[in-house]
Amino acid sequence: MPSDSYLNPASDDFPQPRPAFWIGQHDTARVEALTDGHYHQMQNCGYDFATAPITNTHFHQRVKALYHSHVSALQASTTLTSKQKTNPSLPDPVLPTLTDEDTSLGPCPYIGNVLAYSSPWIDLGSSDPVVASLSRQALNLEVAFANWCGVRSVVVPGPRADEDARAVAQFARAILETFDVATRVNIIIHLPMYREPGLEEKTPLLSTELLDSREAAAAGQKAAQTEDEIDLFGAWDTWHTIRSVCNYATRLYAGKLPKRLPEMELQTRWFAEPLHYLTLGPTTFQANKSGNPSLSRHHQDLIFTYMRLKTAPWFLLYDVGPTTASLDAAVASASALTSDFPSLADAKSSPLPGVSPYIMYMNYLQRQQEPYSQLETETLTSFQDWLQSPLQPLSDNLESATYEMFEGDPVKYNLYEEACYQAMSEWKTLNKPTSSPRSANGGPLELIVTVAGAGRGPLVTRALRAADRSGVPVQLWAVEKNQNAYVYLLRQNATVWGGRVNVIKTDMRDWAGPVPLTASGSPASAPTKVDILITELLGSFGDNELSPECLDGIQRHIARPHGLSIPESYTAWLSPIATPKIHANLKTVLPNDANAFETPWVVRLFQMDFVAQKVPGKPRFQQAWEFVHPVWGSLQEQWEEIKGERMPRTLNGGGAMNNSGGLNEHNARQCHLTFYCRPRGVCHGLGGYFESTLYTPQAEGSEGAKKDLVELSILPDQIDRKSRDMVSWFPIFFPLKQPLYFPQDSELEVTMWRQTDDSRVWYEWIVEAYTWVGAKTRVKVGSSELHSSKKVACLMQ
Structure with a gap:
């Protein structure tokens, strides 16, 4: 009889191949959508999909003409003195709908493999209200038409600077509006990992083309002044503002990989964000000894890390060919080869493109991925960031x-x-x-x-x-x-x-x-x-499946003083984390579950970032509390010794916590922990873990050596040392209803309680952010509300 794994090749018993690379092509100089012939030649080069501009230069010129006509009409109808102001109630120009002259994009057999690209000249953050209004209208028209054509994703070039908070907020509000305009497509904000020189968008913005040259010069001078001062977390700050305004909508963004990768703290921050595309340009690649394109070892490691995600990102190569001219030549040559009977010499000299060397390298990189580890089976991968309600054992x-x-x-x-x-x-x-x-x-x-x-x-x-x-x-x-x-x-x-x-x-x-x-x-x-x-009886947080309460009821049978419990102790641990993906998922759960943000969820945390750093006295993972067994002299034992009968499981009306009789109060706990966060960031909740000592050796080993403890741990920095490849427990996640933003060099104060009323057990937690403004002065800059899982408490009966 064959085993299940024999019948099912996808079984975890078989080594599974790593995800395939899906590679697309983008040309920043392209102004028209690809024709059928162009797309087929693109496939011959090895690409799986390609970008297409939604509108063309005709639409661009039409927008500028409308602006000029509006300004001319305003000047002709209004005579202003130096002290008069324009009437703010005058209407802005309304951009008419698209025509067939404005776009070459349309429904086609391969529309599912087309990545629509919004016009890079659109200036949603312009200080001129008319330019901003026209830009917003242009974006809405483009997104609506792309949505109608059937494309799956629309890329919108992000803000070009991070310092102007007004412009970023204006941009974010315009993106929020597109969700109502396009109900099916993903809106992808195209942002770099950080503002590395050379990654800037070269197409002039509408403001630069329309406004006074002195204003454009002043903007350019301001940009030049800040060019030498690179804020590594500035682009992430911009992204955080956009997705916060959009209420963590289930949309994605593409990030441009820079030539030089930043510090690891920024890399892990971006890894936690919802990602659909990794964008690589000509500056990202470097020539190897044979002159072919390659990526540095750091870039390779970053790509391999992203490919471990349950939904692996796609790759978008830009400005590495083929160009529109080479595609035109290839289409013409292909047409000649199919219509005539060329000789072998003519066929050999035909300019048909071969597989791109960049594609060949990316295919090589795909084959270099390490095989799945024991913790990356198909089943375990499917559990990445998947919310599970805790058990009620x-x-x-x-x-x-x-x-x-x-x-x-x-x-x-x-x-x-x-x-x-x-x-x-x-x-x-x-x-x-x-x-x-x-x-x-x-x-x-x-x-x-x-x-x-x-x-x-x-x-x-x-x-x-x-x-x-x-x-x-x-x-x-x-x-x-x-x-x-x-x-x-x-x-x-x-x-x-x-x-x-x-x-x-x-x-x-x-x-x-x-x-x-x-x-x-x-x-x-x-x-x-x-x-x-x-x-x-251990849970993801050690005590969350009521191991202390269960053992309280049976430990009276343990012999004294020599009897022992396995496990003999367990500790709960916490660390603040950023997990925008889970936060967005909880928002989708909330309409059907009012307690979604009050529930400690069991989840295999994966696409996340630990926001705290390890510093002396304030480690990244900190112990919340501990339970040790057996416990002699509990309240229940005292009751039985005095009254000669079992103590009831609930006693009402006492002065103990939550007006209970106090039977289980010895299992209540409280902790206050301080975590240090060097770069600015956001906290979406707390990651919870546990460690347990199963047995402490009492006899000496050979030659008087002390024997090692028998321990198990799910702490990320201890699991490989104490219980490598153990998969029995996923971490627990205590969410925050509202993400808590904190500035650079902040301290997060985490307070948590394990509460009980003799019939159930629940947790309460709050996170506060402080920053130092002087040698001895610390101010609070933010706080979450007090969360409580009382309504979904773990029942003791």
Whole structure:
């Protein structure tokens, strides 16, 4: 019988090829859309798609003529003295609709492979209101027509400077309007990664052509003054303003890759942004030893990083050929070859273009991509930045498929087995007492082991394997409340474990404890204690699936003082992040889920940026709190000792937190963390992670050496060292309703609470931004509101 992977070549068992490069061509000198012949010759050069200007020079001249006629009419009808002002109520000129003379673009068989390019002379940020109005109207006409033709994306050249906030805001407002004009196409803002000299748009703006030459000269002088002062984050600031005004609409932008890549902080900032095209021009490439185009190692690494995205970007090569003239010659030659019967010599001398050397290099680069790693299977890649609601393990019974997904991680279970093996081996080495009646009065060593929340039994299997490896006999209990999983556990015990396991169906918090076999083989008269309690109740934030609350209900069975819990402790960690893609997705979820921005989401954070830097005393990842097990002397134990009965799970009317009885208040937590952010940026929420110590060795290793802890971690800077290739947990994301912008050299103050009212657990969080204005003076520059997941709290019942 063939396996599923044999029947399905796309299975994760087969190495999958890296994404193919989709490469397009853009010519800044092109003023007419490609003809069918031009497009076919472009394909012969190796390109997959090409840009097309939406309008031509006729439309350009018509806009300028309308401006001149409007100004002339205004001057003819109004006689102004030096003290008079133009009536602001006079109407601006209205640009008539497009005609067939204004554009050569139209529906065609390959329209899906056409990238429409808006006119670069359009000046949406002009200080002249008439020029700005005409530019806005021209853009709307172009976008509407491109949308009608069926193109998928329209590229709009972005603002040419970042210092003029008025012009940037004006540009952003005009882009917002295009979303109503074009309902289907993507609006792509063409911006550089930073304002590197040589990447400027060369086409004069409408303002430069129409306004007084003195104004144009003054603008050019101002640009020359700022040319030597490159603000690396200026272009990103402009983009952030545009997408904020557009309310994080699901639109994309293209970035021009510079000749010299900037610092890594700016590269990771742009990596987090929604990207559809990477634009490479002639200055980006450099000639290799044979004179062919190539890219630097830094550019290659950047491209390979982008190609790891679930939706990999496309490439747009500009001004590297073929030119319009060469395409005209190729079309004419192709027409001659098909209409006549040329000789071989004529065919050989034909100017038909071959594959572009730039395309050949990009194809070579495509083949140089490293194969997928174990963490980049097709399944895991599909989970990039995909929002998942946290599990409710106490109130819900998990499906078999959910258990199966968790069981597919050998790294986690190898670590659990190692922790059990070391604990059992050291138990024998240290000659510790046990809770088994068979070990009493000098009997052979035997441990009482319990797996609580056994699920389908993977930890049971590993505990039995650890016992066999260590040579320490065990009596093992598997406790599970899910009645469906209970059936599976019974079957596993009969067919796999050889009846070595006592399977118990109950909530672990209600379990009366193990009743072991005595030396005579008969059950003991009363429950005994547990030597080793094993659980896998950890969530993405450590405690978010109520591991502390679950263990509170069962840890009373752990033997004192020698009994232990695996895991023995876990810590929650936080870091502020920028993730515009997830923020935009949450906005689309919000109409159907009023709590979207109050929910801690489980998500494989990928296209994101850590906005904090690592500095002394303020690391990028900081610990929020810790839980340690077992906990002796809990409020529940005190109640039982005094009243001789189990404490109810809820007590109302007390003075504890949230007017509860305080039963679970010892599991409440609070933290206040300070993160340093060197460049200016924006925070969309908090990335949450956890680490856990499964077992701390108590005996010395060989030659007195201290043994390493058995740990697992999902912290980005620790996972490779402690639990490499582990995939059981994705991070947790605490979103902010409104993105928090902060200036350069800011400090983000993060305050979070773990709250409870004895029946449920939830989180509350707030982020504040401060900046230093003096040696001892710090001012607040922004703050989020207080978020609370109380309405989607994790239930304790």
